[in-house]
Amino acid sequence: MPPRHRRLFQLAFFALFLIAPALDWLRWDLHEAQLWFLGQRWTLGIDDFRAGRIDATQAALGILLKGFLPGMLAVAAFLAVAWRWGRVYCGWLCPHFSIVELLNATLHRACAKWSLWDRSATPRDDRPADARWWPVFFGLSALFGALWAITLLSYLLPPAEVWGGLVHGTLTPNQARFLAIGTAVFSAEFVLARHLFCRFGCAVGLFQSLVWMANPKGMVVAFDRAKARDCQGCATQRFGQGAACDRGCPMRLHPRDIKRRMFSCVQCGQCLQACDESQSARGRAPVLEWRIGADAVRETLRQRREDRGG
Known part of the structure; x- marks a missing residue:
């Protein structure tokens, strides 16, 4: 696949990351202790076993076929891709890395550096550094930090409850604390340590690299x-x-x-x-x-x- 198509994959997966909880394509509902997958309740049969509707053998098969087996197949498929193509998920799909690249470009417009920790500037011939981009860089970091916190919470609670609480100011104290702390942590990471996190802090990326290096x-x-x-x-x-x-x-x-x-x-x-x-x-x-x-x-x-x- 030509690298020029990469942006299309990134945009599509970024949109999927944001809307998946709202469409019940993938989320865990803490209220119901229930996994939703592709719009359906994903049950292992434990409730039916407790109610006496199925026996122990059927319950064990449900746990094996709907729990362990899909999980192992998903992990195996993911690592098989990494074995052959390396960290292709990071470079072509990962929503976090998409934001890293956007913030890199924005910071470069502000100070001609790709990171705050660069020792020297690497100006581009077609445009000098422009200090007017500093508010844009910090604003985008804060915006995406908040969006990350909200989206992650919507994977744990009904998205309508999360967004409704934000719009109407009816968030519970725990929800408000989660969003405040999450926004602060993600915003700081986007500003200060986005490259460091991608290289060494992300477990998904780390395991891809380890598998790829072994092949x-x-x-x-x-x-x-x-x-x-x-x-x-x-x-x-x-x-x-x-x-x-x-x-x-x-x-x-x-x-x-x-x-x-x-x-x-x-x-x-x-x-x-x-x-x-x-x-x-x-x-x-x-x-x-x-x-x-x-x-x-x-x-x-x-x-x-x-x-x-x-």
């Missing part, structure tokens, strides 16, 4: 070192300071590095886009490409040899 055939970004000279003067309109692939990576990685140093790569393909844009402008083929399967194994072995030799 030598997993998809990798391959660098054609025979054309390393083509990287000299590499620049695009967006990244005019050179090293366009490095500057374009939202995870602050160096895409031309070996796999074991690309642990938190989210396979977003932005480095490949930057490389393709830069090299195409000079009539050359890109030096970065995705490789998978046997090609990925050969790339990994070659990287290891060059790393030892270096």
Whole structure:
């Protein structure tokens, strides 16, 4: 799938993340201690067993077939995707990472940095830093922090109750405390630690990386070192300071590095886009490409040899 289609996947999954509780596609109702899935009550048969409508064997089968088996299949399918394609969920679907990229771009407009912790600015040729974007950056961080807290609460309580309480000011003290603390925590994370959380704090991303690293055939970004000279003067309109692939990576990685140093790569393909844009402008083929399967194994072995030799 071409990287240019990634935004469509991100927008679609972001919308799904927001509306799923309202449509009862996925949520856990604390009032009823009830899981809702695809608009239906997902029951294990425990209530029927207590009421004497089914026997112990039927109850055990219900727990196995509707509880353990679907959960194990979902986890297995998720890890199978990570085994082959790495953290593709993070780069192509994750709502949090979508916001990270938006905030990166907004902060860069304000101070020409992709993070508050960058030591030096990386200005873009087409626009200088503009302090008027600072309120936008902090405003978006607070807005998405609040949206995250509200959405998570709607996965635990009926969304109509949550949103109705916000609109009419009828939230319970516990609901208000959850939203206040959640908004503060998520807003601070968006402002200060969004990259750190994605790289090391997210369990979903961490397990994807671990599974991917264990598979030598997993998809990798391959660098054609025979054309390393083509990287000299590499620049695009967006990244005019050179090293366009490095500057374009939202995870602050160096895409031309070996796999074991690309642990938190989210396979977003932005480095490949930057490389393709830069090299195409000079009539050359890109030096970065995705490789998978046997090609990925050969790339990994070659990287290891060059790393030892270096």
